[in-house]
Amino acid sequence: MARTTTMTVRLSGTLSDFVSANVGEDGSYENVSEYIRDLIRRDKERAEAEAFNRLKAELAHAFAAPDETYKPLTAAEVIARNRG
Structure with missing residues (x-):
């Protein structure tokens, strides 16, 4: 089963404005959580x-x-080399 983690992120100024512009009726995302998940997936x-x-x-x-x-090299030589 997938684990869910709740996180709190504080943004102010231009970062907050940027997120707000990308979320809601005028943005590409329904909510901030969807936006953050997409950013994390892209970074991954x-x-x-x-x-x-x-x-x-x-x-x-x-x-x-x-x-x-x-x-x-033989398999045994490779194994020995990787152990040492």
Whole structure:
């Protein structure tokens, strides 16, 4: 079952005005909670995309290495290396 957390956020000035402009009849969101959930989802997607791109860059770097730099290893050698 999904856990629900209630949070209180205080905004003032231009941040409050900006949120108000995006919520209600004239905004894109029905209420502030919907707006905040959407912002969090987008931030989560951004963080996941950044992590994926870092992994892709590491793999691209590894696969770009010359074949002679590769060393054949057995599964047992890999396991031993990762334990140490």
